[in-house]
Amino acid sequence: MRRPLLPFIAAALIAIAIPARAQNTVTLLNASYDPTRELYQDINAAFAKAWQAKTGQAVTINQSHGGSGKQARAVIDGLQADVVTLGLAYDVDALSRIGKLIPADWQKRLPNNSTPYTSTIVLLVRKGNPKHVRDWDDLVRAGISVVTPNPKTSGGARWNYLAAWGFARKKYGTDDKAQEFVAKLYKNVPVLDSGARGATTTFVQRGIGDVLIAWENEALLATEKLGKDQFEIVVPSVSILAEPPVSVVDKVVDKRGTRKVAQAYLEFLYSPEGQEIGAKHYYRPRQADVLAKYAASFPKVPMFTIDEVFGGWTKAQQTHFDDGGVFDKIYEPGS
Amino acid sequence: MRATTHRRTAAGLLMTLLTATGAAAQQPSPQPIATAAAATPVAPATSSDTARLVDELAARIEDLDQQLRVLQRKLEIEKEQAVEKAKVTPTVVAGREGYAVRSADGDFQLKFRGYVQADARFVGDGDGTSGPTNFVLRRVRPVLEATAFKLFDFKLMPDFGGGVTVLQDAYADLKFVPWLKVRAGKFKGPFGLERLESATELTFVERGAPTNIAPNRDLGVMAFGDLASGRFAYQLGVFNGVVDGGSADTDDHSGKDVAGRVFFLPFKTSKRETFTQLGVGLAATDGSQRGTLTQPNLPAYKTAAQQTSFRYRSDGTADGTSIADGRHWRVGPQAYYYVGSVGFLTEYYVSSQHVRRGTTATDVQASAWQVSGQWALTGEKESYRGIVSPRRNFDRSNGGWGGVELTARFSQLVVDDSAFPFYANPAAAARTSNDSVVGVNWFLNRFVKLTGQYENITFDGGAPNGGDRPAERGVFTRVQFAF
Numbered sequence: 001m002r003r004p005l006l007p008f009i010a011a012a013l014i015a016i017a018i019p020a021r022a023q024n025t026v027t028l029l030n031a032s033y034d035p036t037r038e039l040y041q042d043i044n045a046a047f048a049k050a051w052q053a054k055t056g057q058a059v060t061i062n063q064s065h066g067g068s069g070k071q072a073r074a075v076i077d078g079l080q081a082d083v084v085t086l087g088l089a090y091d092v093d094a095l096s097r098i099g100k101l102i103p104a105d106w107q108k109r110l111p112n113n114s115t116p117y118t119s120t121i122v123l124l125v126r127k128g129n130p131k132h133v134r135d136w137d138d139l140v141r142a143g144i145s146v147v148t149p150n151p152k153t154s155g156g157a158r159w160n161y162l163a164a165w166g167f168a169r170k171k172y173g174t175d176d177k178a179q180e181f182v183a184k185l186y187k188n189v190p191v192l193d194s195g196a197r198g199a200t201t202t203f204v205q206r207g208i209g210d211v212l213i214a215w216e217n218e219a220l221l222a223t224e225k226l227g228k229d230q231f232e233i234v235v236p237s238v239s240i241l242a243e244p245p246v247s248v249v250d251k252v253v254d255k256r257g258t259r260k261v262a263q264a265y266l267e268f269l270y271s272p273e274g275q276e277i278g279a280k281h282y283y284r285p286r287q288a289d290v291l292a293k294y295a296a297s298f299p300k301v302p303m304f305t306i307d308e309v310f311g312g313w314t315k316a317q318q319t320h321f322d323d324g325g326v327f328d329k330i331y332e333p334g335s
Numbered sequence: 336m337r338a339t340t341h342r343r344t345a346a347g348l349l350m351t352l353l354t355a356t357g358a359a360a361q362q363p364s365p366q367p368i369a370t371a372a373a374a375t376p377v378a379p380a381t382s383s384d385t386a387r388l389v390d391e392l393a394a395r396i397e398d399l400d401q402q403l404r405v406l407q408r409k410l411e412i413e414k415e416q417a418v419e420k421a422k423v424t425p426t427v428v429a430g431r432e433g434y435a436v437r438s439a440d441g442d443f444q445l446k447f448r449g450y451v452q453a454d455a456r457f458v459g460d461g462d463g464t465s466g467p468t469n470f471v472l473r474r475v476r477p478v479l480e481a482t483a484f485k486l487f488d489f490k491l492m493p494d495f496g497g498g499v500t501v502l503q504d505a506y507a508d509l510k511f512v513p514w515l516k517v518r519a520g521k522f523k524g525p526f527g528l529e530r531l532e533s534a535t536e537l538t539f540v541e542r543g544a545p546t547n548i549a550p551n552r553d554l555g556v557m558a559f560g561d562l563a564s565g566r567f568a569y570q571l572g573v574f575n576g577v578v579d580g581g582s583a584d585t586d587d588h589s590g591k592d593v594a595g596r597v598f599f600l601p602f603k604t605s606k607r608e609t610f611t612q613l614g615v616g617l618a619a620t621d622g623s624q625r626g627t628l629t630q631p632n633l634p635a636y637k638t639a640a641q642q643t644s645f646r647y648r649s650d651g652t653a654d655g656t657s658i659a660d661g662r663h664w665r666v667g668p669q670a671y672y673y674v675g676s677v678g679f680l681t682e683y684y685v686s687s688q689h690v691r692r693g694t695t696a697t698d699v700q701a702s703a704w705q706v707s708g709q710w711a712l713t714g715e716k717e718s719y720r721g722i723v724s725p726r727r728n729f730d731r732s733n734g735g736w737g738g739v740e741l742t743a744r745f746s747q748l749v750v751d752d753s754a755f756p757f758y759a760n761p762a763a764a765a766r767t768s769n770d771s772v773v774g775v776n777w778f779l780n781r782f783v784k785l786t787g788q789y790e791n792i793t794f795d796g797g798a799p800n801g802g803d804r805p806a807e808r809g810v811f812t813r814v815q816f817a818f
């Protein structure tokens with residue numbers, strides 16, 4: 001019975017060798033929502049530099065992008081994301097509720113309910129605003145073609161939908177009227193993309209539609225970089241305060257031994273450098289001084305929160321976007 | 336900007352139409368209705384009418400343009416969604432490669448395989464008397480293989496051959512890295528080169544004499560893996576321990592066996608194919624076997640016709656029954672070489688078992704070796720797995736005949752003199768068996784193989800009065816369907 005020692009010795013050597021090899025370099029995967037590609041390219045480069053200067057360890061951050069809901073599903077299904085930076089809190093909640101990958105109180109772990117920056121929803125029209133779109137009301141007019149992604153798969157689309165609903169409820173007074181308004185709006189939507197970036201492609205590159213309902217950062221990106229002098233932003237009379245949250249995925253970082261660097265990565269988003277990078281990519285920074293510095297980039301718009309109008313994400317999701325919810329009732333594919 | 340463009344397009348179209356209409360009005364028309372229309376006085380179009388018409392046409396063109404763009408975009412999105420869906424949709428495979436269900440990422444898989452070997456054996460004794468002639472379902476084995484999380488493999492293979500149900504394989508593999516995997520359960524011990532070949536890939540109807548010595552299936556745990564790009568393979572495990580050629584489902588509590596095997600393919604990665612399939616190896620087992628009167632734990636060696644040519648004495652009494660009583664080891668080299676359409680396989684093993692009868696004990700050794708060759712007449716490449724798939728399947732409508740392989744083998748089994756006459760009866764147990772085989776395999780396609788071979792087995796000893804057991808000569812045929 002002495003002979004079987006050899007395989008155990010081999011296994012022990014492997015156990016010792018693998019962690020030793022891994023110490024000088026580390027990789028993270030950030031599963032994010034659709035329009036943040038450019039933001040995190042810059043954040044990743046800046047963080048890698050800062051992390052190496054601080055610890056001597058090289059870090060490579062890989063990105064994965066898609067509709068916020070799809071990304072959450074992918075992480076629940078096994079995508080080994082160390083951090084998630086999603087479009088809305090409900091999708092991060094799913095990691096706790098369904099995937100048991102993070103604790104239920106994940107939002108308390110970082111400042112501002114774990115949302116390092118905010119955004120809002122605006123309207124993007126073609127140069128000269130040929131259809132004279134001024135506010136949400138104009139989106140339900142006959143002959144107006146509206147581009148917005150599918151709220152079943154896109155976090156941004158849910159913000160769009162709720163912004164329109166909130167406007168109608170405020171203006172017309174009841175949820176029934178708001179539903180009627182949103183139903184009319186979606187009758188003007190010729191095509192539903194699965195994510196916000198796809199909708200931008202539809203509007204900007206494929207030349208479809210008169211109005212794109214978009215994240216403010218996506219609209220600013222379109223006017224500044226994707227199609228300079230081809231588009232205009234219309235700031236509606238009221239919109240919604242969008243708070244895209246971030247979280248470490250506890251089960252993954254504990255398994256991969258990356259908690260420390262993943263946590264530092266998210267904290268970096270709140271640092272002056274991280275906030276500046278966010279502002280340059282048209283995300284509204286949380287830090288007052290950085291926000292003041294970039295105030296010209298962000299038009300003033302009255303904003304309501306999801307808690308104020310919809311009673312929070314869980315209720316909004318169940319009422320509007322779950323199977324059999326309001327969206328399923330008002331939207332007819334191909335209409 | 337888009338509307339302006341369409342307005343220009345519409346204006347151009349309108350001008351073309353007006354010009355064409357004017358030109359047409361000057362031509363005599365064969366159609367009465369056209370003549371009547373031409374005769375009707377038409378009020379000249381005002382500039383405001385033209386502008387309105389241009390605007391209407393521009394709006395119409397823009398509308399059509401949008402509809403076209405939406406349709407194109409919808410198609411684009413459908414394609415993107417189809418690609419996304421394909422990434423997560425499991426695939427069902429049913430075809431030349433077999434039957435399987437696998438997840439889109441390949442991390443999860445369920446494969447269903449199986450094979451049936453139906454034999455007809457016509458065997459006569461060397462002295463002209465009739466021997467065993469029969470039809471046999473040699474193996475009837477459904478095989479279920481599963482992969483979970485890419486790292487874990489499972490295999491389950493019962494055998495219903497001969498009307499008896501036997502669990503042949505039931506094991507799980509944990510694939511840590513290519514050079515370290517762990518297998519646990521019931522499976523073939525790492526020893527005999529021909530024994531380790533799948534039964535569907537055998538060159539002959541039955542394996543050669545060395546397989547009488549190699550352990551068959553045993554319960555245990557084994558580390559194994561490939562190093563140096565597959566040029567070196569190793570297996571090292573701990574098992575309950577079985578008699579020569581034997582399988583077991585339980586532990587006889589006579590100590591554990593350690594079994595190990597190394598195999599080198601030194602030129603496997605060479606660009607020249609001449610020696611890429613030259614493999615040499617060494618295998619050994621060491622352990623202890625102890626028997627009882629009712630279960631002596633000693634082997635019986637069989638011929639190709641599954642007749643017992645050697646067995647130890649056993650009359651149910653302590654003085655008349657030989658039993659295993661201590662150390663049992665095996666060792667031996669093995670090699671194969673395949674190049675182009677020819678291949679050779681050879682192995683030589685020695686097995687030593689401490690045997691006791693009554694109060695007397697000794698070490699009895701048995702040794703066996705074989706050399707076999709095969710030649711694919713139809714030009715297929717030979718390998719350890721035989722002809723995997725013929726160049727042309729058997730299909731008379733396309734002139735295909737399948738693949739044909741000629742085969743030959745000589746193997747010998749020798750039992751040590753120390754076994755006779757005390758531990759084994761020389762009048763019933765042969766000291767030596769010499770087995771010569773020539774045959775042909777016909778691969779109709781990758782699923783169906785027909786085998787025919789002539790076998791001549793001669794014996795030293797094994798008959799009363801110092802005589803030799805009659806030779807076994809016969810024709811062995813097999814129809815194999817394996818998927």
